[in-house]
Amino acid sequence: MLILTCPCCGVAAEETELQPGGEAHLKRFGPGSSDDAFEAYMFARANPKGVHFERWRHAYGCGKWFLAARCTATLEVFGTYSAQTKEPPAEIVTKIRAKRPDWAGWSA
Amino acid sequence: MSEPIAVIEPAGPQGMVSLRADLSDRAVAQAVTAATGCAMPGPRRIVAAGGKAVAWMSPDELLLLVPHAEAPGVAAGLAEALAGTHHLATEVSDARAMFTIRGPGADDVVAKLCPVDVERLPEGEIRRTRAAQVAAALWRSGEGEISLVAFRSVAGYVERLLEVAAEGPRL
């Protein structure tokens, strides 16, 4: 059972205090978008074995959403950060690169 | 049956006002202090003074604890003081139920229900968490006493939960 530190309130919350929200940094496609773009937004998820960026809500806590960078294979947590960002912060990307030299890197 | 390790008491009607606003805004701090006499709490802190208290609930939310009868006035007063400032002040007294857990085993009661390192919970910190299956917030409200707030609709569940957890022995 995971522990993630909520960057909004600082509590190291366990998984039962959190609500998972799937892949992070999805770009919304609304009216006017192509079928392919909309399909990708609605249904296509990376689901990698390895480095993954996720949404979590501190539901039994401050109620805020935040994002986490995590290895889905080892469950190592590289960091948690604000949900009000369109891409992972540079320091987290740097940390992941150091720990996972084979990582292909983040792409939108 | 073993002796209870703590006494569980419903705290009775407690005035509460929820304030959502930019907590770094000085106007907000002034309005809160004017309404309660309490200084602005930092993250996860609860500040008490003169029978009132202000708790930091999230980066943009405070919970003001005031006498029950004063709550509607405090909510209206905040709305007035913060007119022109983006905010939301609402009375939530009746939406919640509050309990005190008092006695040598107060920490143990919490440890049985909440995934919280209560042994390390400092005075002056409010911890929002889960008590068994429902949301709760708790803090040290006195010597050997912990206060716990939950939603009104589950007050009966929470009271029974606390009573069962207060059955001895100590952990």
Added chain:
Amino acid sequence: MSTRLAQGGRLIDRQKPLRFTFNGLPMEGYEGDTMAAALLANDRMLVGRSFKYHRPRGIVASGAEEPNALVGLGEGARFEPNQRVTTTELFDGASAISQNHWPSLDFDIGAINARLARFLPAGFYYKMFIHPRPFWKHVYEPFIRQSAGLGRAPKDRDPDRYEQAYGFCDVAVVGGGVAGLAAALAAGRAGKRVWLMEQAAHWGGRAVVDGVTVDGAAAEDWVAAALAELGGMANVRVKARTMAAGLYDHGYLLAYERIADHTPGDGRPRHRLWRIRAGQVIAATGAIERPLAFAGNDVPGVMLASAVRDYAVNWAVSPGDRTVIVTNNDDAYRTALALADAGLVVPAVVDARACVTGALPQAVRDRGIRVLEGRGIAKVKGGKRVTGVAICAQAGEGSVLEEIGCDAVAMSGGWSPVVHLWSHCGGKLAWDEAGAMFRPDPARPPTGADGAAMVVAAGAANGHLQAADCLADAHAAGGGTGAAPTAVTEAEAPLEPVWIMPQGAGPALRAKMWLDYQNDVKVSDVQLAAREGYESVEHTKRYTTLGMATDQGKLSNINGLAVLSEALHQPIPATGTTTFRPPYTPISLAAIAGEAKGELFQPLRRTPMHDWHEAHGAYWEPVGHWRRPYCYQRSGEGIEDAVRREVRNTRNGLGLLDASTLGKIVVKGPDAGRFLDMLYTNMMSTLPVGKCRYGLMCNEQGFLSDDGVVARLSDDTWLCHTTSGGADRIHGWMEDWLQCEWWDWKVYTANLTEQFAQVAVVGPKARAVLEKLGGDIDLSAAALPFMHWAEGTLGGISARVFRISFSGELSYEIAVPAGQGRAFWEQLIAAGEDFGVMPYGTEALHIMRAEKGFIMIGDETDGTVIPQDLGLDWAISKKKADFLGKRGMERTHMTDPNRWKLVGLETPDGSVIPDGAYVPATGVNANGQKNTQGRVTSTYHSPTLDRGIAMALVLNGPDRMGEVLDIPGIDGKVYRAKIVSPVFYDPEGEKQNV
């Protein structure tokens, strides 16, 4: 004969005799006994029968690894099956019964299976029960059901209390042997927050039994001093009777504390399940001795050598007068010495090694005990009890060289580190050739949240079987500085791996060599599996059931995979192990449930008027975690009658509904209007202050997710009503978009659902009763028209009044502070007396909305329905460039003109169509199932119209008005129904607009 020795027994108190029964026979033991020790002291070696062949089974071990000695423990409500007597502390009045036999333990008819053993080989179940197929249901399944299951399930409600608790520490040390104690001392002295737990009631592990000297003192004294020091450290928590059941992600350790198993009924919780977060886990879990595979190694009286020693030293119990020891290592010689010290006879030590020269064997020889080198056991003699052994050359095929009479056999095939905690979260093992064991591979540990190792194995669990190495390892594992505790023991010569005894044994002997005692898996079964192509150890396990019994193969796994490796002609590490899964030993379901039983099974949400409803005949319906009155039954009245009465009374007079469960979310801010326009399919920003508007919310796929009335409270504030179950979900949905997508929009939300009690005052007399309550709100049709709201006081209580209707009647929904909800409700009941007021429940609510053709989320919607399917096109803005769900609705399947759409259904004879019925179409689909063209979404008897009404989604339904459909019900009848408008009652809305 097994018996109690006259002297000794470090754990028992002879001044405190305890009485207990086994299969009704009265027996006596001492405080400090395990039930196993006490049974042996009473000469009860045969305690059960094996699962498949019903073979006689005796006690083999002295701890958690015991595969055989499972009993039904306790009586009545406290009865519990499959309890291991080796880990059951004896208490006065205990009662145990043996299992898995009929009619009696000593004479069992099922033992005939043993005679049929050669017809019941590995995979028997798979092979036998496949053909012919029709036999499955009537022949095979009943047969398997009859013979399946071990022990009988308790029937009564468990009277005991169970609890859970959360713990936090820097270091959790698992295991109370000298390694665990040394590690805990090191960590505790360093100021770490430490938990030390031991599964048994006693401490010290093997060292105290084997007479090790630690730091110049007897191990016994060193252990006592260590416990005293640990007990004095405020940062250390010491827990006996606490078994670390499993280690999970991020240092989450489940530990099972058996508080009152040995003091039943004393008021304390029986078990406590600890949910511990440990920064680091030190697994000082020791090692388990392995049996040897020789013919007849399952005959009662054949035991692990270490267990024989434990019984003699700890409990002064002699398993037999004459004990033959069979081994491949030096450690078992300690058993010979312990028995000799107790004055018992060891006719011989049978050692598979060709040349035995170590110090321990020498000490045994010095006592005049024969040591047979290069020898093995060809066969154990005896049925329900060992009567002797036949000796052979280990190198040969089993020709008998001599026979030795004995009543017990102590065997040792070497030791296997207990690596479960290391392995649960992915720690890998390395094969240690010299020790013939798997041990934790320090290069591949299980890792935690920070990517670093979260488990350190220490002592014997790390493969250090000698006390001195063990202590040094544990001291280092605990982060100890300075010198480690030192230990003095006799040096041991290397063991020689022995997987089959004798090594050349033929089929007849191999078919008598047990690997898994509980599940009756023999060497021949594993070899058969290999011949049949089962190369993976995981497949072999399932095919043979090796290691699948309640002991999870603690004794059998390593031997089994060694046999498999030999059969596959590959080294043991190439075969690998099966997966170690929690719990280490079984834990009670009640501990897993904790407090969540009975009234605390789930939270029950109560509205402010809950107790009033309860006192007035509410027949409850669960709605999420809420309870809502389905109807209010009067004495002598059936449920259907009550519902009809409530509908008629509301339509003709006055009804009250507790609508407090409706979600109430305030949305405020300069961007609130813009935000609500994105959330709802229709326009909310244009709603004038003081008015209400019905709105729909969809998910991004365009599917309808919630509905409700929105009221504009002020220029920048809206109040959104949601469905009863939807408040938290919709509030979360709003916050998700505000926090994660439109975070620069200035909007705040607050979920005020529980701040207000809400009452729907419904019916032709609604206005009259409210006016009678009195207050400062003008409730006239002109001042407060339909779909408007007002606030003020009613009956002295501050209230917000919404003129909205879900029934088609004149209707006001009134919100008051929850604390005054009950008082307000009672005022309405009192004031309404003159108007014939009656409360009504959810069923009347549903019927009245269906009579009006109003949809209900969850009835007309199922997550695949778009608003257009329900004829709600009017509530979908065409002006807005964007709203949640708009793009989803533009997909080709959603814009397909041929969709199932909402209609009403009318049965000519007035009958009620069964719920969930489908409308068939011609032809069949690809799966050969009948095609369908629609389904019934709501169906009721309408008391107002006195006939059945239904709503349905039907292919192109609105274009097919008047068409008659045949709808088969699950009751076997076919219902004729005409497609009509879904609005059955007052289509012009005259009743609500008064």
